[in-house]
Amino acid sequence: MASVKRLCATRPIKNARFIRSVAPNVIPAKEPLKGFASLVPIDILRRFHTMTEAELKSRPDLIDALRKLHAQVPKQRPTGISRLFGDSPFQGTLHFVKLMFFSEANGQTLEVSDGDLATAIQYMALAAPAVSAYCSQYGSNRIDVSPTVLPFGIAVTSGLYNDDAVQNIVNDIVSQNHLPHDSSCIIIINPPGMVNTDAENDFGYHQKADAPYCFINPVSFPFTIEDRVDSYAATLTHEVAEMVCDPGVSIFNKEVCDGCDLNCNKFTWRNFFHDPSPSLANSYLQSTNSIPANLNFSYFITSIARPDHAGDCPVSQAACAYPPPRPTGASELLFYDPAANTGEFYAVNGQADITIQIQHSDFRSSWKRILAGNFSKQAFGSTILFYDAAGHTGEFYGSDGTGSLNLIGASHTDWRSSWTQIVRGHFSTSSFDDLLFYDASAGQGEFYKTGNGDVSMIGVTNTDWRKSWSLIIPGKFSNGAFTDLLFYDPSAGTGEFWRTDGHGNVSLIGANNDWRKDWSIIVPGNFTGGPFTDLLFYEPASGTGEFWRTDGRGNVSLIGANNDWRKDWSMIIPGKFSNSPFTDLLFYEPSSGTGEFWRTDGRGNVSLIRGYADWRKSWTSISEVVPPT
Numbered sequence: 001m002a003s004v005k006r007l008c009a010t011r012p013i014k015n016a017r018f019i020r021s022v023a024p025n026v027i028p029a030k031e032p033l034k035g036f037a038s039l040v041p042i043d044i045l046r047r048f049h050t051m052t053e054a055e056l057k058s059r060p061d062l063i064d065a066l067r068k069l070h071a072q073v074p075k076q077r078p079t080g081i082s083r084l085f086g087d088s089p090f091q092g093t094l095h096f097v098k099l100m101f102f103s104e105a106n107g108q109t110l111e112v113s114d115g116d117l118a119t120a121i122q123y124m125a126l127a128a129p130a131v132s133a134y135c136s137q138y139g140s141n142r143i144d145v146s147p148t149v150l151p152f153g154i155a156v157t158s159g160l161y162n163d164d165a166v167q168n169i170v171n172d173i174v175s176q177n178h179l180p181h182d183s184s185c186i187i188i189i190n191p192p193g194m195v196n197t198d199a200e201n202d203f204g205y206h207q208k209a210d211a212p213y214c215f216i217n218p219v220s221f222p223f224t225i226e227d228r229v230d231s232y233a234a235t236l237t238h239e240v241a242e243m244v245c246d247p248g249v250s251i252f253n254k255e256v257c258d259g260c261d262l263n264c265n266k267f268t269w270r271n272f273f274h275d276p277s278p279s280l281a282n283s284y285l286q287s288t289n290s291i292p293a294n295l296n297f298s299y300f301i302t303s304i305a306r307p308d309h310a311g312d313c314p315v316s317q318a319a320c321a322y323p324p325p326r327p328t329g330a331s332e333l334l335f336y337d338p339a340a341n342t343g344e345f346y347a348v349n350g351q352a353d354i355t356i357q358i359q360h361s362d363f364r365s366s367w368k369r370i371l372a373g374n375f376s377k378q379a380f381g382s383t384i385l386f387y388d389a390a391g392h393t394g395e396f397y398g399s400d401g402t403g404s405l406n407l408i409g410a411s412h413t414d415w416r417s418s419w420t421q422i423v424r425g426h427f428s429t430s431s432f433d434d435l436l437f438y439d440a441s442a443g444q445g446e447f448y449k450t451g452n453g454d455v456s457m458i459g460v461t462n463t464d465w466r467k468s469w470s471l472i473i474p475g476k477f478s479n480g481a482f483t484d485l486l487f488y489d490p491s492a493g494t495g496e497f498w499r500t501d502g503h504g505n506v507s508l509i510g511a512n513n514d515w516r517k518d519w520s521i522i523v524p525g526n527f528t529g530g531p532f533t534d535l536l537f538y539e540p541a542s543g544t545g546e547f548w549r550t551d552g553r554g555n556v557s558l559i560g561a562n563n564d565w566r567k568d569w570s571m572i573i574p575g576k577f578s579n580s581p582f583t584d585l586l587f588y589e590p591s592s593g594t595g596e597f598w599r600t601d602g603r604g605n606v607s608l609i610r611g612y613a614d615w616r617k618s619w620t621s622i623s624e625v626v627p628p629t
């Protein structure tokens with residue numbers, strides 16, 4: 001067996017089944033026990049879909065089938081990624097089968113041991129998130145792995161069977177176990193002593209009977225999860241990945257692993273991972289075309305070609321050997337835990353499901369303020385400002401939307417250490433976001449332009465500001481051309497709205513002196529759909545959350561009040577966490593590790609989108625990182 005080149009047999013079986021469907025004179029309805037290749041040479045079956053009539057000169061009986069193939073118009077999926085034909089990518093569960101062949105000749109039972117099946121299941125459960133991440137380039141998918149082995153026994157008179165027999169077995173298993181056809185995939189590992197004649201010189205293939213299935217020819221036993229002897233793991237992930245991208249085995253779809261594997265190379269491109277890790281991005285080690293003896297990995301998977309190159313044979317190294325794509329969502333959150341030097345990026349979708357993108361464990365422990373915005377054109381997505389008061393330092397980092405960070409410009413080490421507030425807004429005519437810095441101890445405010453890692457002051461220092469402002473909230477509180485500001489002084493119960501003029505100066509819009517003195521958090525947002533920025537006020541001692549409307553002239557009016565809120569929220573972060581037209585809210589409570597995403601309804605009411613009770617208790621900052629609009 002070692003001298004035979006082992007390939008993936010998906011394509012020749014696909015082609016054989018197509019030929020049978022249009023040319024039963026060539027391949028009859030009853031498949032011969034010796035397989036499709038006993039009727040049409042395997043070399044033709046492998047290439048039939050790309051052959052010309054001239055190349056088929058030796059087989060004139062296949063010309064008509066080829067013409068019928070060319071006459072078919074691929075059915076493109078109306079939505080989603082247009083490079084796939086037929087069924088959407090797989091979303092469902094892999095079911096491993098213990099196939100027992102009872103030989104009538106000698107009374108033997110041929111089967112894969114329970115231990116090896118358990119190892120294969122354990123391996124697949126580990127590898128499924130990585131396979132799913134790479135396959136997400138072809139469309140959204142889900143791969144669950146059932147821990148339960150499905151037993152299936154069958155009496156045989158010889159050691160040979162074929163793919164038609166496999167399909168009958170798959171259909172019996174699906175029906176006996178009442179498995180849903182669209183969301184189940186049967187995994188068959190061939191036991192030693194049995195030969196599937198349609199995969200005799202192949203490591204495996206995937207096909208579809210009543211449900212999709214993968215057929216695996218292992219090289220050796222016993223199995224290990226690492227599979228350094230290269231027995232089954234590469235085949236299993238090769239076939240599962242191709243099945244996920246092409247569950248309906250469309251004749252028009254590419255085999256997404258063949259170009260990175262032995263079908264087109266003398267080697268297999270593989271991606272190596274180490275677990276446990278905080279994220280798939282953290283667990284990814286490297287991609288190579290061998291199994292490095294000295295690499296400390298937990299598992300590998302066969303590479304999946306980048307979609308634009310799936311039809312190449314071979315696929316280039318660049319399109320096979322690359323890290324797993326990271327999740328993205330409608331919004332992105334950056335969590336910061338200074339005690340652990342940790343920053344974690346999460347993708348958030350429209351149902352407030354959060355998925356980690358990557359964990360950084362090299363964050364400075366002394367960042368006091370983290371603020372995302374559009375501070376540089378060098379950044380692909382957002383730019384994030386990090387301010388370290390004790391270190392007099394400010395740094396701008398470009399963020400690519402999936403948690404990668406790169407320093408933009410220099411590290412500024414001459415910043416004032418006494419800034420108590422940093423606020424983002426449009427305080428000039430710059431195309432980037434500007435910043436307001438407030439120094440409570442000095443009673444000073446300075447406006448700055450940003451751009452490509454630098455800052456430059458707008459106008460001069462404002463030296464006569466009150467020292468008791470606890471909160472400064474940016475928003476549209478007038479019809480001015482620039483961002484307005486709300487200043488809140490709890491000791492006096494004062495809320496003042498100020499206009500900025502684009503040159504670093506401010507002028508009062510209107511003052512309120514009868515406000516509660518115990519608001520701990522004020523959140524700006526769109527809570528009514530009105531022309532001006534609305535405000536949420538939170539007061540922990542009584543569990544009060546009140547939504548207020550602003551009128552453009554410095555006055556406020558109540559939208560709605562809630563008196564039954566938790567009393568221990570430490571952060572309320574506005575953002576887009578649902579498909580609501582209004583601003584959503586993320587509440588964080590550290591002592592219990594609670595994070596809750598809530599929707600607002602435009603009338604001062606809130607409803608839970610999704611809650612989490614297992615969050616880290618030591619986050620001190622949660623920031624929404626959205627690409628600039």
Ligand SMILES: [Zn+2]
Nearest residue numbers: 008010255258
């Ligand atoms: Zn393949």
